[in-house]
Amino acid sequence: MRGTLTFVGTADSKGVPRFWCACPICTEARTGGLNRRTRSAALIRGNGETLLLDCGPDLHAQLARLPGPLVPDAVLISHAHNDHLLGLGDLLDYAVYASGDMGMNGAPAGSLVPIPISTPAEVLPQLQDRFAYAFRRSAPVQPLPEEGLEVAGLRVRAFRVPHGANGHSHAFHLGQPGWRAAYVTDAIDIPGEVVGEWLTDLDLLILGTSFADESASPRAGRSVYDVREALELPWARAARRVYLTHLSHGVDVRGLTLPEGWAFAWDGLEITL
Ligand SMILES: [Zn+2]
Numbered sequence: 001m002r003g004t005l006t007f008v009g010t011a012d013s014k015g016v017p018r019f020w021c022a023c024p025i026c027t028e029a030r031t032g033g034l035n036r037r038t039r040s041a042a043l044i045r046g047n048g049e050t051l052l053l054d055c056g057p058d059l060h061a062q063l064a065r066l067p068g069p070l071v072p073d074a075v076l077i078s079h080a081h082n083d084h085l086l087g088l089g090d091l092l093d094y095a096v097y098a099s100g101d102m103g104m105n106g107a108p109a110g111s112l113v114p115i116p117i118s119t120p121a122e123v124l125p126q127l128q129d130r131f132a133y134a135f136r137r138s139a140p141v142q143p144l145p146e147e148g149l150e151v152a153g154l155r156v157r158a159f160r161v162p163h164g165a166n167g168h169s170h171a172f173h174l175g176q177p178g179w180r181a182a183y184v185t186d187a188i189d190i191p192g193e194v195v196g197e198w199l200t201d202l203d204l205l206i207l208g209t210s211f212a213d214e215s216a217s218p219r220a221g222r223s224v225y226d227v228r229e230a231l232e233l234p235w236a237r238a239a240r241r242v243y244l245t246h247l248s249h250g251v252d253v254r255g256l257t258l259p260e261g262w263a264f265a266w267d268g269l270e271i272t273l
């Protein structure tokens with residue numbers, strides 16, 4: 001087995017329930033239903049190592065929900081949006097306190113265990129701006145090398161994807177000889193050359209689809225595929241397994257049927273790779 005992937009969060013930027021919203025999906029989410037979701041992140045385990053993809057504002061609650069303590073062997077941040085990044089402060093603190101309390105990773109209690117955190121080089125200045133205090137004395141986040149990282153039994157690389165009205169984001173390609181997967185939470189209108197290089201012949205695709213159908217919204221204001229569009233993407237249809245994530249209160253995971261091989265992700269869902 002190549003390992004597992006746990007969806008620790010599957011929501012869009014606002015989370016579900018939206019705290020001000022009384023719609024039926026937010027109401028179901030409030031009672032602990034299947035639509036209750038935290039901001040998108042994923043935890044991959046393989047080869048005795050763990051890799052965290054993104055660290056949004058719900059990170060502390062997401063890690064606290066895990067059955068045991070965790071210091072990730074690597075963390076990758078896709079882009080500098082709040083919903084993918086704002087747990088970074090917790091993560092930096094968490095590394096320090098975890099080592100002090102527990103002597104994690106074989107380190108003597110009280111010593112610092114730096115968590116290797118990286119992001120595409122062009123994202124780094126935005127992180128330095130947002131977390132200036134953490135970068136004052138050290139460089140806690142490194143630029144992700146072009147060739148990616150070898151972690152959790154996978155070669156993990158980032159690639160640039162259009163994020164519509166929000167400019168662009170990055171997605172992650174997870175590879176092993178004879179096996180390919182992609183984690184694409186925040187993208188729309190991905191051009192053919194990017195599809196050709198990164199998104200063909202996928203064994204597993206994890207794709208962000210914030211709403212079920214946004215065809216009534218002006219295209220210029222859009223930033224993530226909707227479910228209707230995802231179902232029509234030839235490269236997504238060609239993937240052997242597809243999980244939809246980054247879901248807003250506009251998607252009721254109980255009420256929409258998806259084709260064979262497709263499923264909605266939900267918080268806590270663990271899949272094998
Ligand atoms: Zn997002």
Ligand SMILES: [Zn+2]
Binds near residue numbers: 163
């Ligand atoms: Zn985003």
